[in-house]
Amino acid sequence: MNKNYTKLIHIKKKVILPLLILTLLAYFAFILGIAFFADFMSLTLQGTVISYGLLLGLLLIMFIFLITLFYIHMSNTYFEPLIKKMKS
Amino acid sequence: MNYIAASLFILFVIVTLFITYWASKQINSRQHFYTAGGNITGFQNGLAISGDFMSAASFLGISGLVFANGFDGLIYSIGFLVGWPIILLIIAEPLRNLGRFTFADVASFRLQQKPIRTLAAFGSLATVLLYLIAQMVGAGKLIQILFNLPYQFAIYIVGILMILYVTFGGMIATTWVQIIKAVLLLLGATIICYLVLIPFQFNLNDFFQAAISKHQLADKIMAPGSLISDPISAISLGLALMFGTAGLPHILMRFFTVKDSYQAKRSVAYATGFIGYFYILTFIIGFGAIILVGSNPQYLNAEGGLLGNNNMAAIHLAHAVGGDILLGFISAVAFATILAVVSGLTLAGASAISHDLYTNVFNHGKSDEKKELRVSKYATFGLGLIAIFLGIIFEKQNVAFMVGLAFAIAASTNFPILILSMYWKNLTTQGALIGGSIGLITTISLVVLSPVVWVDVLHHEVAIFPYKYPALFSMTTTFIFVIFVSLLDRSKQASQEKALFDQQFYRSQTGVGLEAGKKH
Numbered sequence: 001m002n003k004n005y006t007k008l009i010h011i012k013k014k015v016i017l018p019l020l021i022l023t024l025l026a027y028f029a030f031i032l033g034i035a036f037f038a039d040f041m042s043l044t045l046q047g048t049v050i051s052y053g054l055l056l057g058l059l060l061i062m063f064i065f066l067i068t069l070f071y072i073h074m075s076n077t078y079f080e081p082l083i084k085k086m087k088s
Numbered sequence: 089m090n091y092i093a094a095s096l097f098i099l100f101v102i103v104t105l106f107i108t109y110w111a112s113k114q115i116n117s118r119q120h121f122y123t124a125g126g127n128i129t130g131f132q133n134g135l136a137i138s139g140d141f142m143s144a145a146s147f148l149g150i151s152g153l154v155f156a157n158g159f160d161g162l163i164y165s166i167g168f169l170v171g172w173p174i175i176l177l178i179i180a181e182p183l184r185n186l187g188r189f190t191f192a193d194v195a196s197f198r199l200q201q202k203p204i205r206t207l208a209a210f211g212s213l214a215t216v217l218l219y220l221i222a223q224m225v226g227a228g229k230l231i232q233i234l235f236n237l238p239y240q241f242a243i244y245i246v247g248i249l250m251i252l253y254v255t256f257g258g259m260i261a262t263t264w265v266q267i268i269k270a271v272l273l274l275l276g277a278t279i280i281c282y283l284v285l286i287p288f289q290f291n292l293n294d295f296f297q298a299a300i301s302k303h304q305l306a307d308k309i310m311a312p313g314s315l316i317s318d319p320i321s322a323i324s325l326g327l328a329l330m331f332g333t334a335g336l337p338h339i340l341m342r343f344f345t346v347k348d349s350y351q352a353k354r355s356v357a358y359a360t361g362f363i364g365y366f367y368i369l370t371f372i373i374g375f376g377a378i379i380l381v382g383s384n385p386q387y388l389n390a391e392g393g394l395l396g397n398n399n400m401a402a403i404h405l406a407h408a409v410g411g412d413i414l415l416g417f418i419s420a421v422a423f424a425t426i427l428a429v430v431s432g433l434t435l436a437g438a439s440a441i442s443h444d445l446y447t448n449v450f451n452h453g454k455s456d457e458k459k460e461l462r463v464s465k466y467a468t469f470g471l472g473l474i475a476i477f478l479g480i481i482f483e484k485q486n487v488a489f490m491v492g493l494a495f496a497i498a499a500s501t502n503f504p505i506l507i508l509s510m511y512w513k514n515l516t517t518q519g520a521l522i523g524g525s526i527g528l529i530t531t532i533s534l535v536v537l538s539p540v541v542w543v544d545v546l547h548h549e550v551a552i553f554p555y556k557y558p559a560l561f562s563m564t565t566t567f568i569f570v571i572f573v574s575l576l577d578r579s580k581q582a583s584q585e586k587a588l589f590d591q592q593f594y595r596s597q598t599g600v601g602l603e604a605g606k607k608h
Contacts, residue, residue, distance in 0.1 A: 009597060016177050023177070027170045028326065034163065034312040035322040042311030048293045049300055051310040057162045061364045064166075067173045068357040075353055083598050 092416025134358020139270030154374020158309025171333030224479030328559035335498030519574025527566025
C-alpha cells in the first residue's frame with residue numbers, strides 16, 4: 001500500500017506541477033503582454049484585421065481546455081489505477 | 089410586454105416547479121438537501137457548474153463589454169476561465185475527498201472546528217450576500233426592461249421562486265434548474281452566433297472587418313484598450329478572477345454533489361469546455377451587436393446609446409437576427425438564468441448557516457440530522473427574505489463593485505485558508521483564524537478605499553487606495569499573516585494539528601477512508 005502511495009504522489013507531482021506552472025505562465029504572459037506590449041498585441045495578422053492579442057486570447061481559451069483534457073487523461077491512465085489498487 | 093418571452097418564462101417556471109415537487113419527494117436527509125445525495129454525474133455537474141458561471145451578469149455583461157470596447161471583454165472571459173484548470177489541478181480532488189457538504193469541512197478537517205468553521209462561514213456568507221445583492225439588483229433592472237414589470241415586483245418573483253426551489257427541492261432542484269438553464273443558454277447563444285455569422289459565410293475576417301467599419305473606435309476594437317493599463321492592475325485583476333473562482337462557496341459545494349473525486353475531476357473538464365465555448369460565443373455576440381445593433385436606430389435612444397444600457401446588447405442582437413421569437417427565447421432564458429444562479433447562492437449560504445454555524449459551532453458538532461435539515465430550510469427562507477429586502481434597498485445604488493468585492497474576498501480569505509489547509513502541514517488554527525480575519529478586513533477596507541467605492545459610490549474626489557482591484561495586496565497579506573502566525577504558534581494544539589497532516593493528505597489524495605464516514 002505504501003509503495004503505491006509513494007508512487008502516486010511522485011507521479012502526481014510530476015504531472016501537476018508543470019501543468020500548474022504552464023497555466024500560470026500562459027495566463028500572466030497574456031495579461032502582462034497586454035499591459036507592457038500593447039503595441040505588439042495590436043498588430044494584425046498579415047492580410048487580415050485580426051490582431052495578435054485576439055489570436056493569442058482565443059488560443060489561450062483552447063489551451064486552457066486542452067490542459068484540463070490532458071490532466072483527465074493522465075489521471076485516468078496513471079492516478080486512478082493506482083488509487084484503485086490502494087482501495088482494494 | 090413581450091408575450092412570447094412571458095409564455096416561455098411561465099413554461100420554464102412550470103417545468104422547474106414540477107422538478108422541485110419531484111425533488112422534494114426524494115429529500116429525506118441532509119445529504120439529499122445539500123448534495124443531491126451525491127448522485128449527480130460528472131457530465132451533469134459540469135453543466136451545472138458552467139450554469140453557475142454563465143450568470144446573466146456574465147452573459148449580458150461580457151457581451152456588453154465587448155460591444156462597447158471590443159477586445160477588452162476577452163480579458164475578463166479568459167481570467168474567469170483560467171481559474172478552472174487551477175481548480176482541477178489542485179482543488180477538486182482533495183476537496184471531494186475531504187469534505188461532505190461545505191468547504192469548511194475541508195478547512196477544519198484537522199483544525200479546531202469552531203473557530204475555523206466560523207471564519208469559513210463568514211467568508212462564505214460575505215461572498216454569497218454580495219453576489220446575491222448584485223444578482224438581485226441586476227435581475228430587477230433586467231426584468232423591468234425585458235418584461236416591463238415594476239422593479240419591486242420582479243424582485244419578489246425572483247425571491248419567492250428561489251425560496252420555493254431551494255426550500256423544497258434542495259440541491260436536487262437547484263442542480264436541475266441550473267442544468268436546464270445552462271442547456272437553454274448555450275443553445276440560445278449558439279443560435280444567435282450562427283445567425284450572425286451566416287451572412288459572412290463564417291469568414292471571421294469579414295465579420296471583424298464589418299464590425300471595425302461600424303464602431304466609432306474603428307480598428308481599436310481589435311486591440312487592448314483601457315481595461316488594463318498598468319501591470320499592477322493587470323496582475324491584481326488576474327489574481328482575483330483566477331483564484332476567486334476557487335474560493336466561491338456556491339461553486340465549491342457543487343463538488344460534493346458527485347459520487348467521488350473521479351467524477352469531480354471530470355465535471356471540471358466538462359465545465360471548462362462549456363464555459364470556454366460560451367465565452368467565445370459572448371465575444372461573437374458582442375461583435376455581432378456592434379454590426380447589427382449599434383448603428384440601427386431601432387435599438388438606440390435619443391443620445392445614440394443602446395436602449396436600456398450596454399448590457400442589453402445581446403438581447404437587442406437576438407431581436408435583430410431572430411425577431412420576436414428569438415428575443416422572447418433569450419429574454420426568458422436570461423430570467424431563468426437569474427433564478428438558477430440565485431438559488432445556488434442561497435443554498436450555499438444556507439448550508440454555511442445550518443451545517444457550519446448551527447450544527448458545528450453552536451451545537452458542538454452533535455448534529456441531529458433532522459434538526460439540521462430543518463434549520464437549513466429556515467436559513468434558506470431567511471436568506472431569501474434578506475435577498476428580497478437587499479434587492480429593494482439597493483435598487484438605486486451602484487452595485488457594480490459587489491461582484492468584484494465578492495471575488496476579492498473569495499480569493500483573499502476563502503482560497504488561502506482552503507489551499508493551505510490542504511497542502512501546508514504547518515497550518516494551525518491560530519494561523520488560519522488570525523490570518524484569515526486580517527485578510528477579510530484588509531480586502532473589505534481596500535475595496536472601500538479604492539476608486540470603485542470611495543469615488544464612484546461615496547463621491548470623494550480622490551481614492552485613498554489607488555488601484556481598482558485589491559487582490560494582489562489582500563491575498564499577499566492573508567498568506568503572509570497565516571504563514572507567520574502558524575509558524576510562531578508553538579502551542580500543544582498546534583503540534584497535534586501538524587501531526588494530523590500526513591493522514592489528512594493521504595486521504596485527500598486517495599479518497600481512502602471516505603466511505604467510512606468521518607465525524608463531520
